[in-house]
Amino acid sequence: MRDFIRKPGNWVGLCIALTFLFALLYSFISASNANLPSYVAPEQLPAEEDPKPVSIDTVEYTATEIPLNMQVPADWRQITKGGNTTFINPVDGASISFDIGAYVPGANMVTEAVANEDITRAGGSLVGFTAESNSSYMVVYELGSAVYLEYSTWNLTTFVRVTFQMPQERYDHYYDIAILLFDSFTWEKAQPIPDGFSLFYSAYGNFEFGVPDGWTAVIEDGAYIASAPSDSRLTVTVTPSEADLSALSQLDYIAAASQGKQDYLLSSYSNTGTSLAAEASYSMGGAAWYTSNQLLADNGYLYEVTFDCAMENYDADAGAFMTTLALFRVFD
16 A cells, blocks of 8 residues: 555556455445345255065974074975985075084184185185184085085084085075074083183194183193293193003102202192192292192003192182193093
């Protein structure tokens, strides 16, 4: 504005600028007095429809060997195939079979990698694997022109596998049906694997034992070692041996068991000739420790299970060790 005041020649420009400003103000006032355009709601997108529930007539299958139940399609024909109760769809050959048999200890060691290896070896292709619990898993795979959904579950005496087989081109049709039917599966297990434990099976020595959840396990020099967060330790070994334990005196045992343990003091000892149980205390790192040692001579092997813990952690961890021993067994 100072240039306009100082230079008379700019009065014309000033007049033009003021005229333009007044025109803008008039336009703004006119627009303020005008009616606002009416609100137009945006076009509503069609709402997504909820998936329709699966509609299929079913009947309940009840096993004769164990208290197991599951819904199966009502119009599928029941037959016996390979010794297993099987329900088959006569239209497309889809089927559901129930394999109920003796306990299979190797089932505890099945992982996604193990399942993939087994299925690939058979000429199939793994689609999915899920470990459902400490005693069950679901695997889905393709083999030939069929898709298989297999649910495996077990307790300490019985192994169950339910297999839903369907043509590949009918997978989408059967997917929701399979979920509906598998969700109806129930089995009141008489001897379940305890909650908070999983079973470790060793083909070498053909035996298994329980491992508490949350304990970190490694295998070092042929020994299975599981450590609790408190540093309590479970050690399991197996070695070939045809000898029994009857020749092992208490003094011989103390001499061997006390190796590397300061202030070793045996508190209990029992030897039946085929099994040995001992408890002792010792010092480590300035603290008092407890140790329990179990030996079993069986089936051409010597099995040894040892538990070590600081005395201050005995109440918290010894119970888990007792469950481990209760789950220990050797198979013929």
